[in-house]
Amino acid sequence: MTTLAEPPRHQFQLDANRTAADGDRRAAVRKALHNYSSARDKTGATFNDWKSARNAASAIKHEAVNHLDRYLEEFESKFTARGGKVFWASDSKQARDYIIDLAKRKSVRAIVKSKAMTGEEIHLNQALLEEGFGVVESDLGEYIQQLKGEAPYHFVFPCMHLRRDEISDLFHKELGTAKTDSPEELTMIARRVLRRAYIDADMGISGGNFIVAETGMISITENEGNARLTVGLPKIHVALIGIEKVVPRLADLALFLPMLATAGTGQHMTGYNSMYGGPRQPGELDGPEEFHVILLDNHRTRLLADPEQRDALHCIRCGACLNVCPIFKNIGGHAYGTTYQGPIGSVITPHFRGLEDWKHLSGASSLCGACTETCPVGIDIHHHLLHNRRNAAAQKPAKGEQLLWKAFAFLMQRPALYRLASRFAPLGSLLHPLVSGSPLDPVRSWTSTREFPHAPMRSFRDQFREHQAAKKGVASSGTQQGAKR
Ligand code: SF4
Known part of the structure; x- marks a missing residue:
């Protein structure tokens, strides 16, 4: 870690x-x-035409990102009209405080969380644990990383670096299960633990892949069905999403969902693609009683300003x-x-x-x-x-580097001086081994993983001149021999 x-x-x-x-x-x-x-x-x-699909996706995101204010407000008004709550968090602290305050007010004891890189970004788990809330990651890869006490290795494949036997050893150590080499059995072990976590949780926390302005909904794509349970079972749900995830129209997902699946995991479509538009409505059988969306800035507007x-x-x-x-x-x-x-x-x-x-x-x-x-x-x-x-x-500016480039420019603009300097270059190669690796070595960080370049004893210019002279010599001796004949 x-x-x-x-x-x-x-x-x-x-x-x-x-x-x-x-x-x-x-x-x-x-x-x-x-x-x-x-x-x-x-x-x-x-894809019939991946290049055109890419251009279309880029144009949609350009439109969304360049009109974030308009589209986010459109999302907010539609989402809140169905009873959802939207909180605009300018930084990590505001987002964490909102969730912790909500959990305290609602007497939450246990929290289940589906994959949310925004959660990692604001160090949410750590903050919740410090406040005494139990938090269980429900995505299999994230759960493994949580057990291991490590951050995700990759934001799509959190434990891609682990071998099966390492996961089996981890489960054996942390959960007391028998060692196994079967991926199915390993999945079933995690599943048994996680099913309990959904039932016990009073609050679910997720991220979100897209915010759809037109319908006031968020879209979550996943392969394990864990996000559905995280949203559907606990009575309170909080989705923590970066503001840049907005797209203008529902129809945009017809492009983005297959594109995300193809580029992300090589699937045609991700296993589960769900849309959530707010808390449980009258007559609906499941879903949270309260649905909060936190729109996270956390310096995204700094990037937007560039x-x-x-x-x-x-x-x-x-x-x-x-x-x-x-x-x-x-x-x-x-x-x-x-x-x-x-x-x-x-x-x-x-x-x-x-x-x-x-x-x-x-x-x-x-x-x-x-x-x-x-x-x-x-x-x-x-x-x-x-x-x-x-x-x-x-x-x-790195002072040493600046000096180096200034000296280089100075030499390059003065051919006579450059020629003189290049005559002394082989001396550098000869002297470097004497200081190599010591604090006196001016390029030691560069040469710690590379060989010091060796300047040739004869420069290209010298060799070219000799070559030309030799050519001339051959030509003139040929002419003289021709004259003798
Ligand atoms: S994560 Fe995907 S969408 Fe984002 S920059 Fe990389 S390739 Fe592009």
Whole structure:
């Protein structure tokens, strides 16, 4: 688990180094992602025209994000008209306080929760436990991570890094069950515990995949049916959703639901797709008596205020960019130390949690562009990483690096000086081993994982000149021989 005992940048380096050296863990992640890739390729191919679908999705999200005020208010008025309650939370504290206060006022004892990355974002479980409320995660992957005391590894596949035997050992240790290698049996163990949790809970908490302005409803997609039980059984329900999840019309889901399933898990459609429009209405047999939706800002409006990077709010959290990212595959999800891992996490976290502390994430990219290519809503992710790098450099220039580039520019503009300097470059290669790794080594952080580049003894310019001279020599001796004949 990432404890962030160190400043984020150092912790990231430590965790990334550790995971990159853990061959078993990387193999487990690779295997999980290989299964995902083949399923996604197969399902993606059944879209008549994936490119047009992507453009349409991007246009809808552009419309929604650029008119958030209008669409969110439309949602609020329709949702509250059916008896639902909407709370606008500007930050994590407001959202946590609202839920804790509600739970206290309603004498809640036990809470069941379905997957909500917004809950992770505001550290909700920890806050509820500190206040004495029992909280059980009902998504299988999240439940496993909760038992393990770890944050989710991936925001779609929370325990993708764990092998079956590790899960069996965990259940054996925490629940006292017999060890088993059968995925069905492992699922049944969790199911037995979780069924009890739904029945005991007075409050259910969920996230939400989409907010539909037109109908005043939220949409939740899931594969286990746990979110349905989390919403349907307890008498109070709270859905904690980021404000960017809004879409204008119900018909938009005809595109987004299959798209999310394809990009996220390689399915045609996710197992359960439910719409919730408020508390139980007269004549209805189930559903909560109270339904609260918390619209979470938590610095999303800071990102909205940036016209260059605003489209990062188009993200539908499918996780596809993580699945194709070579960095994620090697360092894993926990190394990021953030709620949202991978390429999109590296783009948005500096906006959500501060550029100075989180700029290093934008450096952890090969800029291969695989994330941008796979993103179903067409976010230009790798260029946003470059924007973050640029902004970080402008905000707090690295003095040493600035000096280096200034010296480079100075030399490049003075050919004679450049030639002279390149004559001395091999000296650097010869001297570097003497200081390598010591505090006197000016490039030690760079060379700790790379070889120091060796400058050739003869520069390209020298070699070219010699080559030309040799060519001329051959030509003139040919002419002389021809003249003699
Ligand atoms: S940025 Fe795109 S690919 Fe990544 S999680 Fe969001 S929608 Fe999916």
